Amino acid sequence: MNIREQYEKLEEKILSPLATLSKNSKGRLKAEEKCSIRTDFQRDRDRIIHSKAFRRLKHKTQVFIAPEGDHYRTRLTHTLEVSQIARTISRALRLNEDLTEAIALGHDLGHTPFGHTGEKVLDKITKSGFKHYEQSLRVVDFLEKGTGLNLTHEVRNGILCHSSNLVADTNEGRVVKLADKIAYINHDIDDAVRAGILSFDDLPKECINVLGKGHSDRINTMITSVIDYALKYGQIALEGEVGQATWELREFMFKNVYIGSKAKTEEEKAIKMIETLYDFYINNLEKLPNEFQNKIERWGKERVVCDFIAGMTDRYAINEFLNIYVPSPWGRIF
Incomplete structure (x- = not known):
């Protein structure tokens, strides 16, 4: 057996029944010879990292348009934080970490300049509409390198289903969808405080009492809740007291930062x-x-x-x- 085949055998032994095995991938849009070293999901991850669309994320807005300061998040640093959170959850649940990472790194490749502002403009002025998650799939299917990256079904599906009411086919894709929200809720609080739009005292007390006062405390609480729920019920979700506090905190951010705040002055x-x-x-x-x-x-x-x-x-x-x-x-x- 070559190295890839040995690793695929190892996945069978160490991954959870909830995981997606590399050898069971539904395949690519165009059939191609397998790598002797890397699994299909590892190859997808590498193709995304080496793409021009991925490199451009470093100069795309997350929330703050043209911020003065080196420490505000960009679309690239957001993507890396999503990847870290998603991998932490996947490793704890013994899911396929390579698949999780590939989806996370590719989920925002289709984002416009100026963040969701640019997305809303294109969606409004075009007859067919525009959604960044659909565009992310379009990037990996057609635009990158002129012919697309020819990724596996599981990665493509996870990229498409990371937003809106869509539900991914795999548990790894569902993990990324939650990790995306966990990441942006918390890092956008961090950036809003840095910008003087919020103070920590402004955050809803009932949410903070459940989730924690600090950035890392809140993320840890949310991640632990997702892991505990999955271990108990076999489903990827953010439920219960922690889930309610998280979604209330997200709503607070929409009202106080994402819509009509100083973050939107430009x-x-x-x-x-x-x-x-x-x-x-x-x-x-x-x-x-x-x-x-x-x-x-x-x-x-x-x-x-x-x-x-x-x-x-x-x-x-x-x-x-x-x-x-x-x-x-x-x-x-x-």
Whole structure:
């Protein structure tokens, strides 16, 4: 047996009945020869990490648009925190940690510049709508490398089902969906306090009494609750007193940070910028990069323009806007 086959045998011995075995994957969109060293899920993880879409996450907004300061989360650091939390849960439950990690690292690849603000704009102005979780799947299926990454069904399904009311086929995918919420609720509190939008005293006392006062205390409480529930009932969920406190804290964040707070002071500018860029490219398709122009016949101009804008980082979108609409000083050498 080669190394991959030996590891697949090891999975059978050490993983829980709740886990997804690598050898039982439903496979890829296009069949390909297996690696002699890595399992299919390990290969998926590596393909995501080495993708350009993954690298661009470091310059995409999490909550705060163009923050002054090096310690605010970006979409990339959010992704890494989700991965850490999801892997902790999966390891404790003896789920497939490689599958969990691949889903977590790929779940936000389709996010737009300026976070959910950009997503809402594209969803509003396009006939077919726009959801970041659907775009994340589109990135790994079609856009990255021009032909997609050809990932396994289980990773693709987990990426698609990490948001909204969708439910993943695997327990690993369900873990990532909860880890996503655990991560952003807690790190967004951290960033909001740093920004002066909240103080720790503002947090609802009834939630803090259950979850804990500190960042790591709250995360540990939530993770422990997910693990305990799964061990007792065989299901991935955040229920009971801890679950109720978590969802109430999430609602508090929506009311006090995500909607209408100082964190959103630049939102109107971002909205106008995305709308303006979309309108420009829809009416000037020849200005799109060749790799996107070549896809118009297959996908239609609206979808291709959405693909191009969604792939932009915050600073790339700003630079495109400046190049198109702001006059350059006379004599400037390009």
